[in-house]
Amino acid sequence: MPSTFSACVERRVFDALAAELVRETDNCLDQGADVLLSVPGHPAATTPFIGAGRGDELVFSAETTPEEVREFCFGSPGAAFGFVSYTYGMLLRGVTSAKPLDFPLGHLRKYAATAGYDEATGTVTMSGEARAMDGLRKRLARIERNPPDADWPLPLSAGPQEGPELSLPRKEYEAGVRETLARIRAGDVYQLNLSTRFRVKRPELDPAGFFLNLWSRRPAPFYAWFASGTRRVVSTSPERFLRVRGKEVLSQPIKGTLRLEDGENAQGLAARLTGSAKEDAELSMIVDLIRNDISAHCEVGSVRVAAHKSVFQVDRLLQMYSDVSGVLRTDRDCLDLFFEAFPGGSVTGCPKASAMAVIDQLEPHSRGVYCGSMLLVRGERDMDSSVAIRTAVCDMQTGILEFWAGSGIVVDSDPASEYQETMAKADKFLTPEAP
Amino acid sequence: MRILLVDNADSFTRNLEHLLLATVSGADVGVIPYVGLAEADPADFDLVVISPGPGRPEDYPAYARVFEVGRPVLGVCLGMQIINQWRGGRTAMLPGCIHGRAEVIDWNGQRRQVARYHSLHVTEAGRGLAVLARNDAGVIMALGSRTHGLLGYQFHPESFMTPEGGIFVVHALDFLGLR
Numbered sequence: 001m002p003s004t005f006s007a008c009v010e011r012r013v014f015d016a017l018a019a020e021l022v023r024e025t026d027n028c029l030d031q032g033a034d035v036l037l038s039v040p041g042h043p044a045a046t047t048p049f050i051g052a053g054r055g056d057e058l059v060f061s062a063e064t065t066p067e068e069v070r071e072f073c074f075g076s077p078g079a080a081f082g083f084v085s086y087t088y089g090m091l092l093r094g095v096t097s098a099k100p101l102d103f104p105l106g107h108l109r110k111y112a113a114t115a116g117y118d119e120a121t122g123t124v125t126m127s128g129e130a131r132a133m134d135g136l137r138k139r140l141a142r143i144e145r146n147p148p149d150a151d152w153p154l155p156l157s158a159g160p161q162e163g164p165e166l167s168l169p170r171k172e173y174e175a176g177v178r179e180t181l182a183r184i185r186a187g188d189v190y191q192l193n194l195s196t197r198f199r200v201k202r203p204e205l206d207p208a209g210f211f212l213n214l215w216s217r218r219p220a221p222f223y224a225w226f227a228s229g230t231r232r233v234v235s236t237s238p239e240r241f242l243r244v245r246g247k248e249v250l251s252q253p254i255k256g257t258l259r260l261e262d263g264e265n266a267q268g269l270a271a272r273l274t275g276s277a278k279e280d281a282e283l284s285m286i287v288d289l290i291r292n293d294i295s296a297h298c299e300v301g302s303v304r305v306a307a308h309k310s311v312f313q314v315d316r317l318l319q320m321y322s323d324v325s326g327v328l329r330t331d332r333d334c335l336d337l338f339f340e341a342f343p344g345g346s347v348t349g350c351p352k353a354s355a356m357a358v359i360d361q362l363e364p365h366s367r368g369v370y371c372g373s374m375l376l377v378r379g380e381r382d383m384d385s386s387v388a389i390r391t392a393v394c395d396m397q398t399g400i401l402e403f404w405a406g407s408g409i410v411v412d413s414d415p416a417s418e419y420q421e422t423m424a425k426a427d428k429f430l431t432p433e434a435p
Numbered sequence: 436m437r438i439l440l441v442d443n444a445d446s447f448t449r450n451l452e453h454l455l456l457a458t459v460s461g462a463d464v465g466v467i468p469y470v471g472l473a474e475a476d477p478a479d480f481d482l483v484v485i486s487p488g489p490g491r492p493e494d495y496p497a498y499a500r501v502f503e504v505g506r507p508v509l510g511v512c513l514g515m516q517i518i519n520q521w522r523g524g525r526t527a528m529l530p531g532c533i534h535g536r537a538e539v540i541d542w543n544g545q546r547r548q549v550a551r552y553h554s555l556h557v558t559e560a561g562r563g564l565a566v567l568a569r570n571d572a573g574v575i576m577a578l579g580s581r582t583h584g585l586l587g588y589q590f591h592p593e594s595f596m597t598p599e600g601g602i603f604v605v606h607a608l609d610f611l612g613l614r
Contacts (some may be wrong), residue, residue, distance in 0.1 A: 187513075187554035188489050190534040195580050256445050285552070288447055295449040300456045301574070305595045351446040354489045370535035411554075 004127040005137060006033040009042065009144055014117040014301075016148045017140055018050050022225050025232070029334045034081055034109060036376055037215055037223040037409070040119045043312055043321070044221040044240040046384045047119075047176060049376055051081050057255040059228075060088055060106030066339040072108060073335065073377045078128065080377045082108035082226055083388060089343035095356040101369040103393070106195050107228045115140075164430065167365040168196035171254055173422065174415035176362045183358055184411050186259025191285050192349035194405025194418070198426055203399030207232040210341050210394070210432065218428060219297050220314045224374040225425040235374050235391040236395035236428065238314040239321075241344045242294070244334035244383045249298060249326040251290045251344040255283035255408055256320035259424045266318065270311040282408050283309060283320055289350045290324045293341035298326030315390065315428050334383035338375070344387040347371040349408065369393060370404040392429050399414055403429040436613065438464045439480040441472055443488025443495065443513055447552075450593035451486055451511060458604040472497045477504040482613060485514030487591065491555060492520035507584035507611035512553055515587025519578065522561025522585070523572030529556040529574070537596035540570045542577075542605070549576070557589070579610060586610050 018035040025032025033052040038045045058064070058072040058080075073080045082149040090097055113128030113136050124140065126133050145173055171198050180192045211225050211234045224235040240252040256279035258269050273279055291303050303326040309319050328337060347373075349355030370393075375385045392403035405426035407418045427434070436459055438520035442448040448466065455464050467475050469488070477483050483501050485508065495517055501508060502521050510518040516526045539546045557575045560566055564585065567577040579586035591604035608614040 156564060184534070185528060185532055185554055186530075187532075190554075235530050261568075280581060281535035283535075284537075284550075284594075284596055288535070288550075288591075288596075291595060292446050292449045300453050303453065333507050345446065351444060351489050353444050353446075412536060 002128060003130050003133060004125065005133060006125045007140070008122050009124050010122070010147070011117060011119065012143050013140065013147060014048060014115070016143045017136070017365045018048070019212050020139065020143070021050060021052055023214060025227050027209060028280050032227070034226045035221075035224070036222050036374065039219045042221045043310065044238065045119070045321050046221060046240070046243070048117045049079070049081060050115040051079065051109060052114070052135070052136055053128070055110035055112055058106070058108045058112075059104045060084070062091060062101065064088075064105065066335060069106075069339075070107065070333070070335050074333070074380055076110065078110050080108045080110055082106065082343065082375060083228075083235075083369045084342065084345070084373050084375055085306065085369050086343050086371040089372065090356060092339060092342060093353050093356055095353060095360060097278060097360045099360070100367045102366070103231070104228055106372075107226070113119070118270070130403070141365060163200040164198040164200045165195050166198055168363065170419055173419050177409055177411070177413060177415040177418050180409040181411065181413065184409070189358055190350045191282060191408055191410050192355045193347050193350035193368065193406050193408050194359065195363060195371070195403045196422060197402060198429065200401045201399055202401050204263065205236060205394060205399065205401060207394040207396070210234060211384055213426065218315050220390065222374060224386065226374070230395055230397040231368055232394045233391065233394065234394060235369070235388050236385065236435050237374070237386040237387060237389050237391060238319060239344075239387040241373050241381065241385040242338055242341060242386045244328060244337060244381055246381055247328045247330075249294055249328050249337060251294060251322050251324045251341075253283070253286045253290050253324065253344065254319045254321045255279065255286050255346055257407070257421055258318045259426065260313065260316050260318055265285065266313060269318055273311055273318055274309045278412050279320060280309065282410050283322060285350050285410070286345045287322050287324055289345035289352065290341070293345060294324065294326045294337060296340045297332040297337045299329055302327035317424065327379065333380040334377065338383065338385065342370055344371065344373070346408070347387055347389065349404070360378060365404075367404060390425065390428055401429070436462050436482065436604045437480045438462055438463055438482045438484060439475060439477060440466045440484045440486060441501075442466055442486050443469045445486050445488040447591065450484040451484065454593045454600050454604060456561055458601040462475065465559065469495060469497065470584055472501070476516055477501045477506050480506060482506065482611065483508045483509040485517055487512035487514060487552065489563055492516040505584070507613060509588070509611065510587040511593070512589060512591060515578065515589050516557060518585050518587045519557050519561045519564060522564050524557055524561030524564065525559035526555050527558045527591060535584070538570060540568060540576050540590070542568055547602075548598055549590035549592070550596035551590050553589060581610060581612070584611050
């Protein structure tokens with residue numbers, strides 16, 4: 001029989017429970033948990049989530065339909081959590097690719113027990129099967145009695161590292177930017193996001209420690225840990241794709257990035273970001289695209305733009321974003337909205353379908369989970385999801401860590417600057433030990 | 436009013452649909468993809484709207500049958516260029532093309548902010564089409580013909596950067612004799 005339990009605990013106790021379960025995932029797949037952590041007070045903050053004890057799973061293939069996903073999420077009680085890959089988004093948008101599919105196109109899971117943390121009330125709420133819940137409650141009580149030290153994250157292992165090997169090294173990336181500029185001038189696309197894939201051999205890497213270490217030192221609003229077969233998805237995204245709470249729809253696209261160097265004045269740099277005509281155009285274009293993408297399932301006249309060109313700081317980067325909101329039509333659910341708008345416009349470019357086709361021609365790699373979404377569905381009108389940028393996949397079998405980074409190209413982009421921006425975004429995984 | 440909105444695989448078409456629905460009282464807007472145009476009968480509609488989109492006007496030959504039917508047509512961005520092409524006008528690459536930018540233009544004696552997204556521009560208006568607006572740099576921003584029931588906007592009334600997009604829809608209805 002499903003049951004629920006609530007208790008007031010400190011946030012660090014909840015995070016410590018999540019950390020303990022994440023560590024256990026690598027020891028035994030039947031234990032452990034998938035988790036979503038977030039930064040309180042951040043504009044894109046989400047409700048932290050722990051899914052423990054594996055229940056049903058849906059591993060996407062090319063044949064998986066949104067209707068099957070809907071049946072999986074809504075056909076039985078409990079939250080569903082996992083990822084939907086960018087590659088699945090290509091199928092949804094009718095963009096064909098000759099690249100091999102070497103990773104599940106999506107993977108969602110249900111759990112024996114789940115836990116969430118409400119920052120406003122300081123309350124942890126658990127639900128699920130009584131036995132699994134009992135286990136979680138006992139763990140929580142034990143952690144509360146013996147709270148972890150402030151330095152609970154594992155240190156990063158400093159073992160041998162080969163690489164990185166880039167799918168588009170500097171010369172090729174800059175050539176890709178120049179080709180993109182030619183396509184923009186010809187009118188094929190208005191903006192395009194070009195990425196490169198990094199591949200590093202790190203057989204000694206402990207992905208759980210890697211995830212927790214990054215979380216403790218470089219937190220962001222959408223930190224997701226998810227086990228998929230022999231792979232561990234480590235997603236550290238700052239960007240919300242779509243949230244649905246009842247009838248309220250919110251998307252917070254990010255465009256415009258500046259690296260904050262030591263001793264630099266964040267306020268001055270933010271003014272440089274908001275004052276840049278190029279960054280303004282980049283964000284405005286994607287705001288119009290998101291308005292379009294949510295309009296299919298929102299009430300006419302309800303779609304609004306607020307906080308346009310706001311700036312926040314994450315990963316020693318300043319990022320510009322806007323709030324695009326709408327009112328979900330009464331006859332639609334959150335997955336109608338998700339699959340209509342997927343993948344997020346900030347990682348495709350505009351118009352979306354033609355940008356995705358050009359991306360497939362210019363990028364030699366598959367994006368896989370990168371630029372897809374980490375998705376948490378609690379109910380038909382209760383969902384939150386990220387744009388899965390700043391995301392890595394660690395294969396436990398091969399010891400290979402893959403991650404990706406990219407930048408949005410507009411007509412006045414400079415190839416060298418776009419490459420530098422891409423490297424700045426990859427820095428989190430390239431030099432995770434850096435302070 | 437029955438409106439047919441033809442989507443040229445653009446990412447702003449629904450913004451245009453919502454603007455039409457919010458502005459035109461009692462409007463019934465049917466949206467079809469460009470590839471489905473052959474199966475629609477433009478004669479069933481009071482107004483045909485050609486959406487923005489990627490590429491050049493010559494990439495969209497199927498609009499010939501829309502024009503041949505003779506119903507009023509409003510074209511936005513690429514849509515304007517398609518109208519112009521049908522009337523024998525010319526389109527060329529816009530030096531230093533512009534995307535996602537707002538600017539203020541002269542419009543019916545007033546200054547209005549509009550959003551621009553275009554790599555191409557009309558360099559020669561087609562037969563019978565009058566240039567109705569240019570921006571401060573002389574780029575054609577609107578053209579049309581009351582006689583032929585054709586109107587095109589190079590800017591995007593459906594963008595959030597065009598704060599009063601509705602006035603351009605109302606103007607279109609007046610211009611095309613639909614109000």
